[in-house]
Amino acid sequence: MGTLIATGLVDCDVHNHPASDAALRPYLPERWRRHLERFGARARHGLAQGYPYPKATPQAARVDAWPPDGGPPGSSLAFMREQLLDPLGVTAAILNCLHAGASQVDLELGAALCRAVNDWQVAEWLEPEPRLRASIVTPADDGELSAAEIERRAGHRGFVQALMLARTSEPMGRRRYWPIYAACERHGLPVGIHFGGYSGHPISSSGWPSFYLEDHTGMAMAFQAQLISLVFEGVFERFPGLRVVCVEGGVAWVPPLAWRMDRLFEELREEVPELRRRPSEYLRDHVWFTTQPVEEPERPEHLLQVFERIGTDRLLFATDYPHWDYDDPVRAFPAPLGAGLRERVYAANARALYEL
C-alpha cells in the first residue's frame, strides 16, 4: 500500500457488527432489556420488504472474514485490525453499523437500539482504536428521535456522520426527515445514505423482481430517487450546509441523472419554486459518492470521464469490508488512477469532508 498512496488510506465504508444480541445488552436500559426478553425485536426484513443477501455468503460476508473467536464478520476489532487496518495502511476508516436498530417496526425500540449501538461503538470501537470513526446510526423513519440521537452523540469526536439507509419509508426529501438534516447541519456532520433499507415498496416501479441480482442492480435507482427527492423538495435550499454521501450505490449514473433533472427542471420549474439553482448545481455542491461497487466499463477511460464529470473532489474510496463484494484498494478500479487523483480518492477527499 505504501506505493499506492503515501499518506495512508481512508476507507469510507466498513461494517462492524455486534457479536450477538447479548453484546448490546449492557448498553440498553432495563426497560428495553425486559422488552426484548419478553417480546423480541421485529425488524422489517421480510422478503416483502427487500431482498436479503445471497445465502451462499452468510452475513453477506467474505468467506475469509469470520473472526477466529467464532463471532460473525465485523464483530472483532482485533481481527479487523489484522485483516484490514494494518495490512492496508488504513489511517482512518468509517464504521457504518447496519444493525437492525434502524429498521424496527416499533420506532421507540428502534431508537433505543440505535442509542445502544452508538454507545457500544464508542466503548468498544472508537475509544480503543483511534484509526476508527463511525456514523451515528439513527431510527431514520422518525425524524425527531433521529435528531435527538444525533444531538446526544455528535459531541464525540469519533462520530463523523449520521447514517440513513437508501430505502426509507418515504422519499428522503419529505418533511418528516428534515429534523435529521437540521441536526446534521448544526453539527457539521454529513448524512451518509447507505445501500439497503426496508421501505415496503419494491425496488422497481413495476413491482417485485424475481432475482437478488435485479434488486442489487436496482439499488442504483433507489439512490437516484433519493437525490431527485432531496433536490426537488428543496432540502439543499432549506439546509444550505447539508452534505450527503451516497455509500455503495455506484457513481456512473450521476451525470445522466443530473442532465435529465436539468432538462426537466427547465420545463417544469414552476412546480418547485423554492429552487433557485439548477438541479445539477445542488448535486455538485452537496453530494459525495463512495466508489464501491464502482461500475466497470469495457473501456476503463470511460470511468475516468465519469469521475471528471462528477468532480474528482467528490469521490471517496471504500472497501465495504467485510462484505462479499469487498473492493481491494489495489484492484478497485479498472484503470490505474493518476497520482493526483489517487491521492484525492483514496484519502484527501475524505479527510476534507470528515475533517480527519
Next chain:
Amino acid sequence: MGTLIATGLVDCDVHNHPASDAALRPYLPERWRRHLERFGARARHGLAQGYPYPKATPQAARVDAWPPDGGPPGSSLAFMREQLLDPLGVTAAILNCLHAGASQVDLELGAALCRAVNDWQVAEWLEPEPRLRASIVTPADDGELSAAEIERRAGHRGFVQALMLARTSEPMGRRRYWPIYAACERHGLPVGIHFGGYSGHPISSSGWPSFYLEDHTGMAMAFQAQLISLVFEGVFERFPGLRVVCVEGGVAWVPPLAWRMDRLFEELREEVPELRRRPSEYLRDHVWFTTQPVEEPERPEHLLQVFERIGTDRLLFATDYPHWDYDDPVRAFPAPLGAGLRERVYAANARALYEL
C-alpha cells in the same frame, strides 16, 4: 427540413387520440357498447397509480396542437398532416395511441377497447395516410389476450410494432408477458415500451414522491428496471429474435446501466444460469431507443459520446407530437449531429428496424 436530411424524416413517436368515446363506438361489438353505456370504463389512472400530466397543458399537449374542429390534440388526421407531416417532410411516422384500453381494470373490456383502437387506427389513420405506421395497442397485463390481438392485426402492413407501457403490473421479464414476446418474434415486430403506465407501485422504491417533476424524472428508472428484468429473466435467450424499443425514456442512463449489470452479473451469475452472454451484449443487440426527451449535458459532446456507446445504429428520432415536451427536429439535440449520424438517427435506423 430539406437541408436537415435529404431522404425524409422518420418520426418514431407520434400520438393519435380518439376525438371522443363515441369515435370508437363503431369499432366495438354490441356487447361492449352496452357494457360501456351501463358500467363505463375504469382505467387505473388515479393518483395512487401514477401521476397525471401537469394541468397547465390539458391532454399533455402543446398549446398550439388543438385541431380547429374542436377535438382533442392528436384527433385530427388533417391537422396532423398540416402541423407535422407536411412541414417537417416526414416520410413515415409511428403512431403510439395511448388510449385507456391498455389500463382497464377489467382486462376483457381492455382487450375489446384495444381491438377497437387498432381497427380505428386502420380505418381512420393507416388506410387514408400512407405515411403513417402504427403500434398495435395491447392489454399488456394479459399476455394471452395481447398475443391474440397481435396475431389478429400483424398482417396489416401499417402495423410495425406492438405497444406496452413502461409501468406494467409486474416486471416485464416475468412469464405472464412472454406470449407477447413470442407473438412479436413470430411476426418480426419490435415491442415498443412507451413512457407511462399504471403499475400500482410508486416510481421510487421509497414511496410516492411529492411532485410530477419527480415522477417524470423517475420514469428513466422505470425503463432501467424493465431492461434489468428482461435481461436477467433470460427473455432474449428465450426469444432471440425479439427487438425492444424504449420510447420516451431518455438514453444517457444506458451505458452506466450496462456497466453495472455486467459487473454484478460477473459476481452473481449463478442466480441466472439461463444467460449465456453478458448483460451489455443483450442490450446492444436487442434494444433501440427513441431520442425524445434527450438529455442535455452542459457540454454537448458528452451526448455524442453517449450515442457512440449505445451504438449509433440504435437511436431513433421522435418528436412526441402533439405532447407538451415535443422535440423540434431542428433543435432536438444540444449539438449538431454530423451528416452520417443525422441520416441514421433521423431516418435510416428506423427504416431498417421497422422495414419501412
